Amino acid sequence: MSVECFVTGGTGFIGQHLVAYLSAKGHTVRVLMRRPERLAALREQVGNLGGIATRVFAVAGDLERDNLGLSFADREMLRQASVVFHLGAHFAWGLSLEHSRAVNVEGAKRVALLAAEQKSRLVSIGGYMLKNHEHLQRIGIDLHYPGLTNWPAVYRHVGAYEGSKLEAHFATLELMSAKGGEMTVVHPATVCGHSRTGHILDGQPLVALIRNLVLGKLTAVPGTAEHWLPLVTVDYLVELVAACAFDPAMRGQELLALDDQTPNLRELLVQAAQPLGLKSPKHYIPLRLLRLLLRIHPVARFLNTNPEALDFIQTTRFDTEAVEQFAKRHGIAKPDIRLSLQHTAMFVNSYCIPKGKDVNRPRIRGGCSV
Numbered sequence: 001m002s003v004e005c006f007v008t009g010g011t012g013f014i015g016q017h018l019v020a021y022l023s024a025k026g027h028t029v030r031v032l033m034r035r036p037e038r039l040a041a042l043r044e045q046v047g048n049l050g051g052i053a054t055r056v057f058a059v060a061g062d063l064e065r066d067n068l069g070l071s072f073a074d075r076e077m078l079r080q081a082s083v084v085f086h087l088g089a090h091f092a093w094g095l096s097l098e099h100s101r102a103v104n105v106e107g108a109k110r111v112a113l114l115a116a117e118q119k120s121r122l123v124s125i126g127g128y129m130l131k132n133h134e135h136l137q138r139i140g141i142d143l144h145y146p147g148l149t150n151w152p153a154v155y156r157h158v159g160a161y162e163g164s165k166l167e168a169h170f171a172t173l174e175l176m177s178a179k180g181g182e183m184t185v186v187h188p189a190t191v192c193g194h195s196r197t198g199h200i201l202d203g204q205p206l207v208a209l210i211r212n213l214v215l216g217k218l219t220a221v222p223g224t225a226e227h228w229l230p231l232v233t234v235d236y237l238v239e240l241v242a243a244c245a246f247d248p249a250m251r252g253q254e255l256l257a258l259d260d261q262t263p264n265l266r267e268l269l270v271q272a273a274q275p276l277g278l279k280s281p282k283h284y285i286p287l288r289l290l291r292l293l294l295r296i297h298p299v300a301r302f303l304n305t306n307p308e309a310l311d312f313i314q315t316t317r318f319d320t321e322a323v324e325q326f327a328k329r330h331g332i333a334k335p336d337i338r339l340s341l342q343h344t345a346m347f348v349n350s351y352c353i354p355k356g357k358d359v360n361r362p363r364i365r366g367g368c369s370v
């Protein structure tokens with residue numbers, strides 16, 4: 001069965017893979033694009049990722065604009081969409097509260113309103129920290145009445161990107177409940193490259209970690225032997241997201257997409273270093289000390305690390321029974337995370353790290369920046 005899908009964030013890392021997957025399954029995919037003139041490049045990339053380029057179309061718009069900045073004609077055409085996938089977000093460290101709210105919170109509400117008005121299923125991408133209720137309470141979120149949360153204080157605590165993602169989640173749930181809309185939320189762990197090709201885009205937290213390892217900037221493991229950075233591969237994630245969209249049992253449900261076989265952080269670095277013939281750090285640096293050091297600007301610059309990234313390194317373990325059962329029910333195989341990490345490390349080393357005299361050359365097409 002072929003259906004019409006509307007995707008925000010379809011030019012981003014997870015989005016490109018989702019658009020490729022949906023189009024390969026025969027669906028028509030309309031992508032919200034701030035720069036629709038880049039459709040040809042997106043189609044080429046969709047083709048590279050195994051999708052069907054001719055099933056992909058651009059819809060000019062912007063999450064920051066009223067009614068997403070859609071033209072009247074596009075707004076009418078989107079009414080045919082059975083599913084709205086919301087992946088668009090400004091994903092970066094060091095954002096301002098105003099900007100992150102404008103894109104990530106108000107943008108999410110605009111997409112939710114569109115989905116609710118036309119009775120499309122909304123599939124929204126949250127983040128795995130939303131499944132760590134102790135953490136949410138610790139940073140000041142009122143889980144019973146999220147509207148009573150002092151959001152600016154939460155933003156100051158966890159950074160504007162993460163704060164805005166958390167606020168967006170609760171604001172979207174509230175809006176969809178008020179409008180009687182249908183919604184499913186998938187909460188991914190930090191996303192690892194494609195399990196076979198290692199494909200990943202620059203700007204992803206895992207790229208920054210592997211790049212620091214390759215450049216010798218990671219001389220100690222942040223945290224302790226109990227700390228880990230939970231991962232999920234991008235290909236497993238998009239299969240889960242797509243299955244959620246067409247499964248009636250997932251209406252009103254939230255799914256944690258996290259691979260509990262992810263090794264602890266030290267072993268993760270061993271896996272990433274091994275195919276590159278690199279040594280991985282053996283000693284640990286307490287997170288508190290690292291945070292203090294990162295307040296010293298030259299140290300932060302040298303270590304190439306942002307304190308906001310450290311919040312995702314933690315000791316909490318998650319219950320993944322639901323996702324295992326869901327994947328089994330839909331025949332979705334979970335890739336080997338250690339092998340996927342090795343492939344990702346090789347991809348990052350080949351395409352995301354400028355080498356010698358190539359430093360000033362543009363990156364290759366199909367590489368890390370496309």
Ligand SMILES: NC(=O)c1ccc[n+]([C@@H]2O[C@H](COP(=O)([O-])OP(=O)(O)OC[C@H]3O[C@@H](n4cnc5c(N)ncnc54)[C@H](OP(=O)(O)O)[C@@H]3O)[C@@H](O)[C@H]2O)c1
Nearest residue numbers: 009010011012013014034062063087088089091125190191
């Ligand atoms: N990657 C992870 O580890 C991870 C983990 C958990 C949750 N998530 C969530 O998953 C979603 C996708 O993440 P990603 O890693 O694929 O991010 P990404 O690669 O940074 O892509 C972000 C996407 O959002 C679009 N976007 C940004 N600002 C926009 C605006 N004002 N209007 C319209 N589109 C806009 C970008 O479009 P342009 O091409 O125009 O810039 C791009 O397509 C996000 O919601 C993120 O919070 C990601």
